[in-house]
Amino acid sequence: MQTRRIRWHIAVFLAPAVLVYTAVMIFPLFNTLRLALFTEVDQTRIYVGLQNFRTLFFDPIWSEQFWNALGNNFWFFLIHMLVQNPIGIALAALLSHPRLRFAALYRSAIFIPTILSFVIVGFAWKLILSPLWGIAPSMLDAVGLKSLFAPWLGKEEYALTTLALVSVWQFVGIPMMLIYAALLSIPEEILEAGEIDGITGASAFWKIKLPLIIPSIGIISILTFVGNFNAFDLIYVSQGALAGPDFSTDILGTFMYRTFFGFQLQLGDPHMGSAIAGAMFAIILIGVCIYLFGIQTRMRRYQL
Amino acid sequence: MNKARQNPLNTAAMHGALILYTLIALFPVFVIIINSFKTRRSIFREPLALPDAESFSLIGYQTVMKQGDFFLYFQNSLIVTVVSLAFVLLFGAMAAFALSEYKFKGNTLMGLYLALGIMIPIRIGTVAILEMMVATGLVNTLWALILVYTAQGLPLAVFILSEFMRQVSDDLKNAGRVDGLSEYTIFFRLVLPLVRPAMATVAVFNMIPIWNDLWFPLILAPAEETKTLTLGSQVFIGQFVTDWNAVLSALSMAILPVLVLYVIFSRQLIRGITSGAVK
Numbered sequence: 001m002q003t004r005r006i007r008w009h010i011a012v013f014l015a016p017a018v019l020v021y022t023a024v025m026i027f028p029l030f031n032t033l034r035l036a037l038f039t040e041v042d043q044t045r046i047y048v049g050l051q052n053f054r055t056l057f058f059d060p061i062w063s064e065q066f067w068n069a070l071g072n073n074f075w076f077f078l079i080h081m082l083v084q085n086p087i088g089i090a091l092a093a094l095l096s097h098p099r100l101r102f103a104a105l106y107r108s109a110i111f112i113p114t115i116l117s118f119v120i121v122g123f124a125w126k127l128i129l130s131p132l133w134g135i136a137p138s139m140l141d142a143v144g145l146k147s148l149f150a151p152w153l154g155k156e157e158y159a160l161t162t163l164a165l166v167s168v169w170q171f172v173g174i175p176m177m178l179i180y181a182a183l184l185s186i187p188e189e190i191l192e193a194g195e196i197d198g199i200t201g202a203s204a205f206w207k208i209k210l211p212l213i214i215p216s217i218g219i220i221s222i223l224t225f226v227g228n229f230n231a232f233d234l235i236y237v238s239q240g241a242l243a244g245p246d247f248s249t250d251i252l253g254t255f256m257y258r259t260f261f262g263f264q265l266q267l268g269d270p271h272m273g274s275a276i277a278g279a280m281f282a283i284i285l286i287g288v289c290i291y292l293f294g295i296q297t298r299m300r301r302y303q304l
Numbered sequence: 305m306n307k308a309r310q311n312p313l314n315t316a317a318m319h320g321a322l323i324l325y326t327l328i329a330l331f332p333v334f335v336i337i338i339n340s341f342k343t344r345r346s347i348f349r350e351p352l353a354l355p356d357a358e359s360f361s362l363i364g365y366q367t368v369m370k371q372g373d374f375f376l377y378f379q380n381s382l383i384v385t386v387v388s389l390a391f392v393l394l395f396g397a398m399a400a401f402a403l404s405e406y407k408f409k410g411n412t413l414m415g416l417y418l419a420l421g422i423m424i425p426i427r428i429g430t431v432a433i434l435e436m437m438v439a440t441g442l443v444n445t446l447w448a449l450i451l452v453y454t455a456q457g458l459p460l461a462v463f464i465l466s467e468f469m470r471q472v473s474d475d476l477k478n479a480g481r482v483d484g485l486s487e488y489t490i491f492f493r494l495v496l497p498l499v500r501p502a503m504a505t506v507a508v509f510n511m512i513p514i515w516n517d518l519w520f521p522l523i524l525a526p527a528e529e530t531k532t533l534t535l536g537s538q539v540f541i542g543q544f545v546t547d548w549n550a551v552l553s554a555l556s557m558a559i560l561p562v563l564v565l566y567v568i569f570s571r572q573l574i575r576g577i578t579s580g581a582v583k
Contacts, residue, residue, distance in 0.1 A: 014403075
């Protein structure tokens, strides 16, 4: 083989992306994990090993907040899995029905909340659910259920669930679209073959379509997981950095923000903040690994 | 056509369910917008009524215009979004071209390295990002946001664009090489125009999260001159929380630009998702 020229153009093509990505994403990610091993005493940084994590998991002042945020985050995720994804799949199943009129219109309208910012969504729902304005109570009154009304966002036992449902309202468009795409890619011949065997309507959905879209359901599950364990904005907008009432809506994102940026009288602590970020990183990594190695490889993919 | 599939009762039930959900999806937006045009008294008395001659009022919008610097916020958001998208598309396409076109040592590894960021959120590294931006003096500049959003958008852009670039015919590129075109000319003149639909998809996917982000503006650029529309409206609403007219008007003004963008790009967005670009 001849001596090869160095193909500089490959480096030129790769350089900008690799540089920006490495400098602004990968390097800070590892630097954050490194910072979690330090603490600050008299404005000098000293190495303390895993001490911050020990504090986070076992020191009662920190661990109580941490486990509370983690538990809340799991509840937040569970509601998305149990409400958002089934509704998304149901809507997609309806929309993908052949010869349904106005499908494009419904699809675009249902997707609108997804494009709105958390600021809009958070405040809009806060106003609507507010007992002061009274839209929610008067609407419940109209159907005779006024007794069910409570200031949901202000009650410890309901606030987190209410916010999770608001988030579901906002993001149901994403599973809907992805499942819709998966349903459209099912070849007509398979459905027709089922029809000949007498499988139509709802049973066609359960017996033919659902097994075929399971890989897409896996993808929306992991997207939901990563999105939820990284959530912050909605809680911050509607309940503030303190995630009230009494930390009942605190999730890992708000906990990390409060810790590293500080709030009210507490000073920010970047090192404890990094430790929380490290814990979030581990949780997301575990979730992604479970998906990639435990679920995705075992899923049966049908050759379409 | 099979009759079993076209039961009129079923069709009606399907439309009923879809209409019900569409109402749930649009109702809050509708309530906010109609009430932003009403007087304070009618906002409370009849929140669900459309504004009429008697209840019509623009007082909220006047407050917003007087008190908030929404034009500046809007301009900041626009600059950040447009410049970040331009970088994501240009750098992403270049890297995708290198990965899909050339065989070199470490190609697969480089692809995997760039794909890491698809699943790992950039927010995890916030503490170190802030430290870096403070050290380089970029904090409270729009550049801080642009760099972060560029890094955040690149992994998925490279992934989607390299899938599409593999489909560009080799004959075309080789014909260019025979004609003596440089690799750069081949990329910019021959390949880029052919992957334009994929670029549009990537742009639309990135646009909404960048425009709507609250986390990074809050942490990296909270100064008055660099506030984005999302952060600006959050702060404004927080201050005017008892002035319902102003809050409702500010919300409506924040909804408007996104809604306009959506109307313009929704076809592209939906085509992008349904064509399987993210499978």
